Amino acid sequence: MDARGTTRRELGCCCLSDGPADGGPAIDSTAADNEVDDVPIDNANVGMGNNSDNLNTSASMNDGDSFQPDIFDPRYWDSLGSKQIDILAQKGPKRDLSIQKDVNDTTGQGLFDVLQDQLKDLDLDIDDVRGQGYDNGSNMEGCKNGVQKKLLDLNPRAFYSACSCHSLNLTLCDMAKTCGKAKDFFGIIQRIYTIFANSTKKWQILKDNITRLTPKSVSATRWESRVESVKAIRLQCADIREALLQVSDIDSDPKTSSEAKGLANNELGEYEFIVAIVIRYEVLYAVNLVSKQLQSKDMLIDVAIEKVQGLIVFFQNYRETGFLEALETAKGIALEMDIGTSFRKRRKIKRKRHFDENPDVPDIATLSPEESFRISYFIPIVDQAISSLTRRFEQYQGYQKMFGFLFTSETLQSLDNESLKSSCDNLEAALEKDGKSDIDANE
Template sequence: MLQEFDPVIKEHVRRITRDDMHVYYLGHTIQNELILLLAHEIKSEIIKKVKQAKYFSVILDCTPVTSHQEQMSLILRYINVSSTCVSIEESYLGFLNVDETTGKRLFDITQDELKSLDLDIDDVRGQGYDNGSNVKGKHQGVQKRFLDINPRAFYTPCGCHSLNLALCDMANTCIKGRDFFGIIQRIYTIFANSSKRWQILKNNVKGLTVKPLSITPWESRVESVKAIRFQISDIREALLQVAESDNDSLIQSQAKSLATNDLGDFEFLVAIVLWFEILYAVNLVSKKLQSSDMLIDIAIKEVKGLISFFEEFRETGLSKAINDAKEIAVEMDVDPVFVQKRVIRRKRQFDENPIDNDVSLSAEESFKINYFLYIVDQAIGSLKTRFEQYTEYENIFGFLFSCAELKSYDDKSLKLSCSKLEVALKNGERSDIDANELFVELRLLNHFLPSENMSPVDVLTFLKQRDCFPNALIAYRVLLTIPVTVASAERSFSKLKLLKSYLR
């Protein structure tokens, strides 16, 4: 099969079949040895680049494989300065077998691996993990153990994972939110559990296919919601056909209930419009953050933009969603009003005072207060809490985020910022930079930089070409080394799933 796509292999096989050679190199032992030699050569080249960059970040993530063995992916993020234009690279170095997932054990394995690669742990300037307590923990986590040895190893929780947890907070703390996603999953289950019912769905829905809810990446649930949001009328018709034609009375009852009580409820129509807008906005930011060369300053802007979106959405989102839901309701012949539900009251005992402090709310007001404002306020609060580390980075590195930002600082503010950075990059009596020298270099640099606004990567390329601003060069290299997500580690797991199958 290989010879069909590779002319070198094709020539090799031809010579074997003609007995022109007797050394085949096709045995599994030799093939594995060749793979290991190639891997060693690639790893050596990566380590050479890391040592040339000097500063690097460690990105870790774990997953169990088919053989029930926990594997930890090791990724290094560094600045490639070997070419004229500098670039940010995140290089995969291998999977490490993990026999215990405690913070201490994961740190010991990582430390031993760095030593075997001849990399100095004192050169680590960033750590990127998910939000698990064994790595994130402030007392026993991997990040704390790194900081005990090297206080300059800035820890950044994975931005995508933090967005995912923010969505979990929104949905799981609201009963109506949990019920909404339960309905979305039930719609998929009704059709997916039978080929006959799936055919009914295909006959009615010609566009997007209904999808199950994603278990881990919550922002991916936008695809499940989207399929129903824009085809709700067709899906309702398919459910009604299932209710009429299916032989199982339980399925008939469930399909009819979904079609009439859930999809025929104006409150559900408003909710699906709201959740699509929310999930779409979060998913858009999450996709941007997953880039391997994502910079911390851009990540901060994206998260601030998302918080601003929710603050504006809080004021105008519900009214727009109601208008969109009314258009859907007219198409589906559903009454576009919120149904007032009976309030269940607790029986008052004979010795209780007859004081009724309950405020009577209309159905629409109740939806706004107990559902819409609840999830939006939860989103704003959760985003600010989970990304508070970004505020610290902005305080330390903010003056380096752009050329325009740097030029906006007066001498007093610039000197103060340089002093803050020197303290942040200090380990004992040693510091990566000298604040006074950095101040002089940046003040001089303002006169040399072009008039157009430049990103930190552009500024670092400019500095590398001049090679006369040593402290500024170090400051920008450290800034660009800080990781934003662990997406590179997740991608390595995707490749592992393809390579390490059950038979292997």
């Protein structure tokens, strides 16, 4: 909210193809959604990104001419000199516009109306949009009433792509809600941090016991920081448990002393929680590694698809072997901490079976504590990861089928004539509107 009570909302990124004059080639323009300037919007103060330097370069090449063409305008491409063509080929025919608007209506329709008005102000035709990308908020990416759906209704060639890193974050959110223990996990991690962060004296006790990583607060939104929060405890369980026991012995506040002792004995003193930490760290580390790769400036969609598919394969393999590996790792940590290496046995609860239940399916209450933990905690988390990744990145698979044959020269050259013609026909159909397509598959 700004001082005038209006909500500022980034409109995201729209990739547009300027309508060429006289049948000339189309160009792409990208409206950037980050790093905006806090200035009123008009055509005079719209930032042109790095390409503004190129415009000056093109003008300086022809200082003797009375008219300096915009090298990024397709209407002037036929008249460009060799140096200007080199710049165009190197930088690409695009313009980066940094724009900020004040928005009162944050519904999908309200944001779409602002987007339409802004395109008109920039003298850009909405039919020339060829790509759109926003955050994963429902008013932006909603498949029924979101901005992307309303734009697709007007222009089906404005292909929408969700933010891949945000989608990974949402996958982690889905995993954190699979069961009660999964929901409680980060709450326990935060409680451990809070015990020490409440006073400089307790923080010094922590520092006296650890030698490597300092525990971090659990962020509500930045899942990358949660990797560091879990990592500090995962790699220093014994040291942090010892620090908690020292706090419980010397702290004068009965509540703090009791909580520190409870965390040391009931959480970090339990083999089950150590196993949970090992599992969570492996999962977070794998997702965070892919997330960082997807954030690289030169990331391409074919590489992004490959990385996400690799992450799905990791979880599929981890489902089969990860639990036993986590048990072995946790046993080593438990022996170092001098605590038990078995799950606590719980009282069996007898439950009456209903007539429609399969009698061959074992009741989870009759399973061993170890198998019960695997079924109720490990399997739901991993299955949710596979399901969420597959669902959230299914859209990328569609784009791979549509554009995949153009991703690399090796892929293109590997196609026979029949496959190449079929791929071109599919692309022509995807880029068609009102009986007209951006390409001719027969060319």
